[in-house]
Amino acid sequence: xxxxxxxxxxxxxxxxxxxxxxxxxxxxxxxxxxxxxxxxxxxxxxxxxxxxxxxxxxxxxxxxxxxxxxxxxxxxxxxxxxxxxxxxxxxxxxxxxxxxxxxxxxxxxxxxxxxxxxxxxxxxxxxxxxxxxxxxxxxxxxxxxxxxxxxxxxxxxxxxxxxxxxxxxxxxxxxxxxxxxxxxxxxxxxxxxxxxxxxxxxxxxxxxxxxxxxxxxxxxxxxxxxxxxxxxxxxxxxxxxxxxxxxxxxxxxxxxxxxxxxxxxxxxxxxxxxxxxxxxxxxxxxxxxxxxxxxxxxxxxxxxxxxx
Numbered sequence: 001x002x003x004x005x006x007x008x009x010x011x012x013x014x015x016x017x018x019x020x021x022x023x024x025x026x027x028x029x030x031x032x033x034x035x036x037x038x039x040x041x042x043x044x045x046x047x048x049x050x051x052x053x054x055x056x057x058x059x060x061x062x063x064x065x066x067x068x069x070x071x072x073x074x075x076x077x078x079x080x081x082x083x084x085x086x087x088x089x090x091x092x093x094x095x096x097x098x099x100x101x102x103x104x105x106x107x108x109x110x111x112x113x114x115x116x117x118x119x120x121x122x123x124x125x126x127x128x129x130x131x132x133x134x135x136x137x138x139x140x141x142x143x144x145x146x147x148x149x150x151x152x153x154x155x156x157x158x159x160x161x162x163x164x165x166x167x168x169x170x171x172x173x174x175x176x177x178x179x180x181x182x183x184x185x186x187x188x189x190x191x192x193x194x195x196x197x198x199x200x201x202x203x204x205x206x207x208x209x210x211x212x213x214x215x216x217x218x219x220x221x222x223x224x225x226x227x228x229x230x231x232x233x234x235x236x237x238x239x240x241x242x243x244x245x246x247x248x249x250x251x252x253x254x255x256x257x258x259x260x261x262x263x264x265x266x267x268x269x270x271x272x273x274x275x276x277x278x279x280x281x282x283x284x285x286x287x288x289x290x291x292x293x294x295x296x297x298x299x300x301x302x303x304x305x306x307x308x
Contacts, residue, residue: 004044013042024064027055032217036293050078068092089141097132098141102148108180112169117180192262194224194235195301199269208280220295229262236266243268250304254297265301
């Protein structure tokens, strides 16, 4: 959960997750829908899928235990160099070099490595390995990551209380605020789309995503293609079936890392549950929606229409 996501965001999700599945055996018996449902709002849903796959493998091949050697760890779904090092170091107190964004920033500043972090990957990696102690590795790995998160922060680092400032080359050269050099801003795309809210009594029509991407197997309202914001395309023409679709006047602005999306919602009420050719469509009672992992945009639309 902590890959790509901050601690404050993760904590409530982690607590709920552990309460539902307190051990590897329990998690291995879960369905993907159940795991994704608990993952709603965290994003990067492939992490949840990989966690479930790994739990099943651990039950089958490792007697429900996490292996300690790097070869077996890296062979597990979703576990790469960083995660395997974190597991070996923090969980098993083995000598392993954990290098996350916080660690990279601390090292770059301490040694005054000018430029972007990506420009200094090799030097940072070598220095991180050099600094890794031969014992108490669990404490060290957690400490240096926490130091970067709480003291040597990306913005407004607390140099006044830093215990390393006497030896920090960036502090000596008064260039702390310039290291690391910020990434170039990504030019975002302005796109728009339409979502279609079909209501039959207490049920709504949703569809399961099958695209091989981050939201695979999540549920959402039927939607149009994403088009350039300034196009004059009538997106209502992409509705899942012909009906009297009424546009909701309230549009939703949704921001991704590389896209600003403007969503327009069309609503219709039908007397019967229309059968559609696509087997991924499903009519679901509103009271049962909490059993399905919904994409965030769909949840916002349902909230705007006072359905959840």
